Amino acid sequence: MARLILFNKPYGVLSQFTDKGTADSPRATLSDHIALPGVYPAGRLDRDSEGLLVLTDDGRQQARIANPRFKAPKTYLVQVEGAPDDAALAALRSGVTLKDGPTRPAQVSRIDPPDLWPRDPPVRYRKSVPDTWLSLTITEGRNRQVRRMTAHVGHPTLRLVRWRVGDWTLDGLTPGQWRDA
Template identity: 70%
Template sequence: MARLLLLNKPFGVLSQFTDTRSPSPRPTLSGLGLPAGVYPAGRLDRDSEGLLLLTDDGRTQAHISDPRHKMEKTYWAQVEGDPSEAHLEPLRRGVTLADGPTRPAKVRRIALPALWPRDPPIRVRQTVPDAWLEIVITEGRNRQVRRMTAAVGLPTLRLVRWRIGDWTVDGLAPGEWREA
């Protein structure tokens, strides 16, 4: 039976086990005490936090990460600005990015979620409002949610992947993992 781990990937950690950048490698998954033989099912960029699934089975990895399966991924995005329906509606229809149009997303404004503190914290600006959005997508392009929010004039300040399919990061502190 395939092994599946749920990891709360901390901010600043690469979604891989090695970093070939020199002279100073960046933090990777290898520093989180994960068991041998598992690898990420998809990616989460270095500046994003939250749920990363790891498996030891290629078929499971393909099912989770292949956009043809349209597995929903739920993100909580802290954005700069005060989102209106005029900002959110294009996201719901799909926006055109440099690499083509996105699929329509489910988007709604949410209250400040109960999350762990980010290290380092987000810079707070007294004169610029911010808000939280829940964004659900079924694809996973490079930095897609960040590029989508920027395309409608809402730069992302903090991005947390909360859910993939039925799996959630709820109850895991940054760097913690558990078997699914």
């Protein structure tokens, strides 16, 4: 039976087990948190993103989760700069055209600030510029896609937390913690 691990990837951790960076400035990797042989991430999260990373020891399952062809929905809690108006949200819902082509339509809504752990380092705070939290669900996984989508509609991402992949959620996991699914 395939092993499936749900991991709350902290900010600043690479979504891989090794780092080919320089020896004098090592970066945190999955191996700093997970000591299980034979499991690999099904998809990626950028170093400056947090949240749910699914790992498995089954290559087929890994492909079904990560490959956009299978359209596994991924839900993100996104703190953006400014207050997106209805037109900006409608653009995200319709799909926006990025440099690498049009995105699939996203499900997006404004939400109250979620009850999340503090981020280290904290998100910059600007007294004169408001921020807004969105719940955004996509069925693709291009490089930095959510960040590029929100920037495209004029609202750069300040904090990005993946909360759900398919039926799996981050619920109950603190940063750096993992559990079997």
